[in-house]
Amino acid sequence: MLESLDMRRDVQEIFKMTPHDKQVMMFSATLSKEIRPVCKKFMQDPMEIYVDDEAKxxxxxxxxxxxxxxxxxxxxxxxxxxxxxxxxxxxxxxxxxxxxxxxxxxxxxxxxxxxxxxxxxxxxxxxxxxxxxxxxxxxxxxxxxxxxxxxxxxxxxxxxxxxxxxxxxxxxxxxxxxxxxxxxxxxxxxxxxxxxxxxxxxxxxxxxxxxxxxxxxxxxxxxxxxxxxxxxxx
The missing domain is CATH 3.40.50.300 (P-loop containing nucleotide triphosphate hydrolases)
Incomplete structure (x- = not known):
C-alpha cells in the first residue's frame, strides 16, 4: 500500500489527525527492503518481528x-x-x-x-x-x-x-x-x-x-x- 504515492499521502493525512503519542503496529505478508524505510517514518524506534524466512x-x-x-x-x-x-x-x-x-x-x-x-x-x-x-x-x-x-x-x-x-x-x-x-x-x-x-x-x-x-x-x-x-x- 505504501508503495503507492497516493496511498502514502492518505496515510500521512490520517496520521496528522491522530494523537502524537500513540502505538503504531504494521503487519504485512511481504515487506520489501525498499519500503521498510518508508514504514519506519510512521513509527518511533520500532521493534521488528519476522515470523519466518521470506523465502518460505x-x-x-x-x-x-x-x-x-x-x-x-x-x-x-x-x-x-x-x-x-x-x-x-x-x-x-x-x-x-x-x-x-x-x-x-x-x-x-x-x-x-x-x-x-x-x-x-x-x-x-x-x-x-x-x-x-x-x-x-x-x-x-x-x-x-x-x-x-x-x-x-x-x-x-x-x-x-x-x-x-x-x-x-x-x-x-x-x-x-x-x-x-x-x-x-x-x-x-x-x-x-x-x-x-x-x-x-x-x-x-x-x-x-x-x-x-x-x-x-x-x-x-x-x-x-x-x-x-x-x-x-x-
Whole structure:
C-alpha cells in the first residue's frame, strides 16, 4: 500500500489527525527492503518481528498451475475453465480497469454470474459490489489488484490470473484470496509472453514452489470442499 504515492499521502493525512503519542503496529505478508524505510517514518524506534524466512512464504492447501497460451486464446480458455471447474466462487485478476470492465461484460454476455470491482469506481460503489459478492449474489468477481490484498471471502476457492501479476509478491497476494480459513483452493495463471514466464520463474524461485502446467484432468477433491453456506443469486 505504501508503495503507492497516493496511498502514502492518505496515510500521512490520517496520521496528522491522530494523537502524537500513540502505538503504531504494521503487519504485512511481504515487506520489501525498499519500503521498510518508508514504514519506519510512521513509527518511533520500532521493534521488528519476522515470523519466518521470506523465502518460505507459501500457501498451504492451495493447488497452483499455469497454462501457456496466446493472448487471443484467453477468453475461450477462461470460458472452458468456468464450465469445467467445480467452484463456489472465483476471483479473476486482470491488469487494468479497462480489461476488468471488458472481461466482465463478456462474461455476463455469456450468462456467467459475474461482477467487477476496480479503481475506476467510487468507494461507495466498490463497497456495495464487494458486499454483494461476499454475500453470494454473484459467483464470479473480475478485479484489478485493488482486490489483491486484505479481502477475505470464505466461499472463494479458485483464483485465475487472467493477466500475469507484475511481481512475485503481487502473485502471492492474489492467489491468497483462495483457500482461506483453512479450506482448499486452486490458482491458475495464464502465461502468454516471455515476461509472463519470467515472473512465473520468480514466483517459483522466491517461494520455493514447483508450479506445474494444468493437466487435462484435475481431481476436484484437491481444491474444493463443500461449504454449507447459502447463496443468494440475482
Amino acid at each position: 512464504l507459501t500457501l498451504h492447501g492451495l493447488v497452483q498451475h499455469y497454462i501457456k497460451l496466446s493472448e487471443l486464446e484467453k477468453n475461450r480458455k477462461l470460458n472452458d475453465l468456468l464450465d469445467a471447474l467445480d467452484f463456489n466462487q472465483v476471483v479473476i485478476f486482470v491488469k487494468s480497469v479497462s480489461r476488468a470492465a471488458e472481461l466482465n461484460k463478456l462474461l455476463m454476455e455469456c450468462n456467467f454470474p459475474s461482477i467487477c470491482i476496480h479503481s475506476g469506481m467510487s468507494q461507495e460503489e466498490r463497497l456495495t459490489r464487494y458486499k454483494g459478492f461476499k454475500e453470494g449474489h454473484k459467483r464470479i468477481l473480475v478485479a484489478t489488484d485493488l482486490v489483491g490484498r486484505g479481502i477475505d471471502i470464505e466461499r472463494v476457492n479458485i483464483v485465475i490470473n487472467y493477466d500475469m501479476p507484475d511481481s512475485a509478491d503481487t502473485y502471492l497476494h492474489r492467489v491468497g484470496r483462495a483457500g482461506r480459513f483453512g479450506t482448499k483452493g486452486l490458482a491458475i495463471t495464464f502465461v502468454s509472453s516471455a515476461s509472463d514466464s519470467a515472473v512465473l520463474n520468480q514466483v517459483q524461485e522466491r517461494f520455493e514452489v514447483d508450479i506445474k502446467e494444468l493437466p487435462e484432468q484435475i481431481d476436484t477433491s484437491t481444491y474444493s470442499m463443500f461449504l454449507c453456506l447459502p447463496f443468494a443469486f440475482d
